[in-house]
Amino acid sequence: MTLLTAPKVEVANVTKQFGEVTALSDISLTLGQNEFVSVVGASGCGKSTLLSVIAGLEGPTAGSASLGGHVLTGPGRDRGVVFQSATLLPWLTALGNVEFALRGEEDLSKKQRIDRAREVLAQVGLDGFEDKYPSQLSGGMQQRVALARSLSYGPEVLLMDEPFGALDALTRRTMQELLTEVWEKHRMTVMLITHDIEEAVFTSDRVIVMTPRPGRIRAEIPIELDRPRHADIIGTPAFHSYYTEILALIHERGH
């Protein structure tokens, strides 16, 4: 997808140090309006730190991140975050967890919040599971609730930090298809952090490859595969060539 409009998210020359360690070194990137971008790299390449900076959970040591032209100074409801662990509140049901996020919408009545929560849970395929507590849900279903929670209040950007990393391979594939389908229906700006190249190519419009020590952007690969995408594209030669290209970039250290 080419950028016809101003970028939604702009990261400009961000450096992040933790003591002596440089987690991010002079990172610049943009996310276009309604663009789905993945960031891949080996562990320790700073990709999660990058997400934390955009989420406003970590302040950059130098440089800035901005949303819609405004420099970000802290976390906020204009960005939804899905963490690696579902971080569901255990004393609330699936419905309660989504409704909890909607309490920040002051113009919604309790009934409207519940209706909205049901609607979003249905979107992620959880109708019938509204009254289950997190301890009664599988890992994949917990992550669906977390996704529904972040979608519920309509943030401008969805930030996902290895959301499927802890799931088994089959559930992960289902979740990737679900995410792609939800995104294709309700386009929005997404940044997905992952170490799974297949996941990045399958879901994204563009893949950003990072290399570690210090965390730098190695390359940006536009993924020009047709949408809507289904799991069967994973076996195609086009898909495979993206996969090997990115794999080579990740392993090509010392640049």
Next chain:
Amino acid sequence: MSTAPVQGAPTAETSVPAGAPPRRRRSAVSPRLTRAQYLTTAVLGFVGLLAIWTAITLSGLVNPLFLPSPLAVANALVGQAANGQLLEDVTVSTYRVMCGYLLATVMALPIGLLAGSFARVEAVVEPIMDFIRYMPVVAFVPLTILWVGTDDAQKFLIIWLGTFFQQVLMVSDAVRQVPSSFRNLGATLGLSRLQILIRIVFPSSLPRVWDALRISLGWAWTWLVVAELVAATSGMGYRITQAQRFLATDIIIGYVLVLGVLGLVFDQLMRAGGRSLFRYQKGRS
């Protein structure tokens, strides 16, 4: 937005809940017991203990003045129950434990929650608590008698001294164990620091806080008896010292057993309370 469920609705994952529910206590090496097996084994343990006790008294190895038989102890307890003294002693002692314990709990909860949440409060509170809790409570008994006399207030004070400082440390520890990802979640949902504490951190810590309170209730009973042994005109501890004067070992042992049962009952009540409050937790015992 449409509400139609999308492809990839829960299928395989639905039937596989995350981790099988641990129904009963787990053991590292042996297989789990069913509830019935567990209870039977536990009762057999008590019966075995009783049998050993009976055997020792029947063998004549020990003077019954020092170790009366289980039957003698039971008779003594029945006597105390019949003349109403047992109920009176239990009532007085329970009242004292509850007052001292609730006083300590009501004070420890907010202080512990704050100490667990704010590094500055922690730095002020915890070293002091750590210091005081190593002072033997028993050594405060004479001082408390001088301060407040020998009436109920002194019992409350001893129980408070024995539980409050420990409770603060345990509660603040429970709060500190709430994963930081929960705080991050609150921040990304736009909650203020105070809202994160009240809506996320405190409720997350409650199951652990409840366990801390349950454990400290057991200590409250211990300190009550200590206080009553030294200076009292009523209560379980008082009756034990009275019995000592008349060499009534059957009453002493009977009362000690009753104290054990009371502790067990209150512990089970707290456990049941925890199970019903925190029903959302899997495998809570």
